Amino acid sequence: MAEPALLGDLRERPDGSFDGWCWVPGRPQERLIVDLLVNDTLAISMVAAIFRRDLQTRGYGDGRHGFVLRLPANTEGLDSEALITARERRSGHIFGRVLRAAPAVSAPGGPALDRVERQVDALWQDLDSARPPPEAERPSQRLRSAFGTLAGRLRAQAGRAPWPDGPPIVLPAPVSPALTVAFVARAAEAAFARIAALAPGLALARAELLVIDPGIDPEVALLSSRVRNLRMLRDGAAAGVIAACNLALAHGAGERRLWLGDTVATPSAAALLALARALAKAPPALWLGPEAAISFADVDAPLPPAVSLPARFGMALCVDRAVFAELGPLDPGFGAAHGLAYADLALRARLLGVDLRAVMEPEPPTGAAVEFAPASTAAWALFRSRWGALDPLIAGA
Amino acid sequence: MTRRDSFLECEPGVIRLFGAADIGTKGMVSGWSGPEEGHNWNDGVEAACAVAVKPPVTRLMLSVMGEPYVTRARPAQEITLYGNGYRLGFWRLSARAETALLVALEPEWWLERGAKAVMRLMLHMPHSVRPKDINDGQDSRELAFCYRSMCLRPIAG
Numbered sequence: 001m002a003e004p005a006l007l008g009d010l011r012e013r014p015d016g017s018f019d020g021w022c023w024v025p026g027r028p029q030e031r032l033i034v035d036l037l038v039n040d041t042l043a044i045s046m047v048a049a050i051f052r053r054d055l056q057t058r059g060y061g062d063g064r065h066g067f068v069l070r071l072p073a074n075t076e077g078l079d080s081e082a083l084i085t086a087r088e089r090r091s092g093h094i095f096g097r098v099l100r101a102a103p104a105v106s107a108p109g110g111p112a113l114d115r116v117e118r119q120v121d122a123l124w125q126d127l128d129s130a131r132p133p134p135e136a137e138r139p140s141q142r143l144r145s146a147f148g149t150l151a152g153r154l155r156a157q158a159g160r161a162p163w164p165d166g167p168p169i170v171l172p173a174p175v176s177p178a179l180t181v182a183f184v185a186r187a188a189e190a191a192f193a194r195i196a197a198l199a200p201g202l203a204l205a206r207a208e209l210l211v212i213d214p215g216i217d218p219e220v221a222l223l224s225s226r227v228r229n230l231r232m233l234r235d236g237a238a239a240g241v242i243a244a245c246n247l248a249l250a251h252g253a254g255e256r257r258l259w260l261g262d263t264v265a266t267p268s269a270a271a272l273l274a275l276a277r278a279l280a281k282a283p284p285a286l287w288l289g290p291e292a293a294i295s296f297a298d299v300d301a302p303l304p305p306a307v308s309l310p311a312r313f314g315m316a317l318c319v320d321r322a323v324f325a326e327l328g329p330l331d332p333g334f335g336a337a338h339g340l341a342y343a344d345l346a347l348r349a350r351l352l353g354v355d356l357r358a359v360m361e362p363e364p365p366t367g368a369a370v371e372f373a374p375a376s377t378a379a380w381a382l383f384r385s386r387w388g389a390l391d392p393l394i395a396g397a
Numbered sequence: 398m399t400r401r402d403s404f405l406e407c408e409p410g411v412i413r414l415f416g417a418a419d420i421g422t423k424g425m426v427s428g429w430s431g432p433e434e435g436h437n438w439n440d441g442v443e444a445a446c447a448v449a450v451k452p453p454v455t456r457l458m459l460s461v462m463g464e465p466y467v468t469r470a471r472p473a474q475e476i477t478l479y480g481n482g483y484r485l486g487f488w489r490l491s492a493r494a495e496t497a498l499l500v501a502l503e504p505e506w507w508l509e510r511g512a513k514a515v516m517r518l519m520l521h522m523p524h525s526v527r528p529k530d531i532n533d534g535q536d537s538r539e540l541a542f543c544y545r546s547m548c549l550r551p552i553a554g
Contacts, residue, residue, distance in 0.1 A: 031419055033411050046412035049419035051434050064418035089411075 010086040010096025017070040028061035033089040101224035171229040179207035180252025183260040188219035201272030212244040246329040259317040284320040404449035415544040449513040456552040461498040465490040470531035479519040
């Protein structure tokens, strides 16, 4: 595989400044100019020439390729959520993006809002006990969900998070993470719980976390108020799992990118560490987990013992940085049928001769060439037209 | 003797770092100690550096970041900055803290030399002192200000 043209990284520090580095392997002593853009507008530039021992240790030139930048206070766009981009000036190569959360505002009405919410909660409980309705038809559930959404919007507007106060969760910010773990944050509270569960494992596994905000729940933007070093990307168009997955795969810095689907279990610290160790020994590959709902006859061969562990904890997709760069993104043409998009990626990998493993849970199904989640007719037609000639089972499905 | 480049070529808006990694000896005409990691001290009461930008030159804001050498025995440092003979600014610094020296540079103060507009910056620091002379270590350089970074930023309008 060709040597990468430029390596670099960008991180937001807890004090609001940014640090990072960039380096060209082919020109190891060259000092590069880094532009920092706020929402695609140039805000500040610097020669990346600060010495960093970690870069020197990794053999990146003489280690003098770091930078630290603080955006000027009058930078346009900083009063709301902003996408910060790091770009090498001469080549225009973008090597880092950080979503900076909007500054929180004070919430004088917050406690009162909480009190009203508790009172209304009690009211709904009374209503349910007085007239037990059928589970699915429970009107209080509908009202509660409507009120919950309203409260969420008010809280988000006031800069208040839906989770209780407490010490911040500090995520690791490894300079060259072994793993990028990513998922979509549809609801703030669930996302917060998932981050809290993942955090210990991330530190152990030298992994970074990337959270995709599809813009469904306004309170998701408040995650960074409680989670330090959180990298969050906004899927502005709310284009679904495939687009979110592509975002995470493209922006992760880890050697391997691990996509957690909505329905897979959050791996414990031990499982994440074991997975990272297993993957470190495995050859570059594309892995498909249970959410992909796909298997191929030619990958039913037993996996080597060192890499059998992922089958027990669940994941949607795990792909090497280099493999993803070679294969390109998931095809958004499959719409909501992301199982078919994963299958399409896997078949492209097979055509390119990339080592492929499909890991299923609990037992890899055998016998069928392709299994898939329910998909729309249009997505199926696209899949058949592309791959039907490859396998009669696909053509006839 | 180390060869010193005639000018420090600057791109407006780009922060340059004093010290071995970036500026090094480029444009450091006289009155400087050797470049160190991430900073460069003056050595003597006058330090000169020559900067160059590509014409046409617009109004630029020169910002120099660094830290004055201030101790109980030398409670303040003074810096007067001249550019091509024009007196640009004066600062009296009494806090040993990260400090920004800011001054606006008018286009007519630059000298055009072919494809370059150049300015010789002269920093006059009359209270430079040898730390060893005031019982503050063994350093025998004449110090006033630890220079860390500089930038020429275009001024809007």
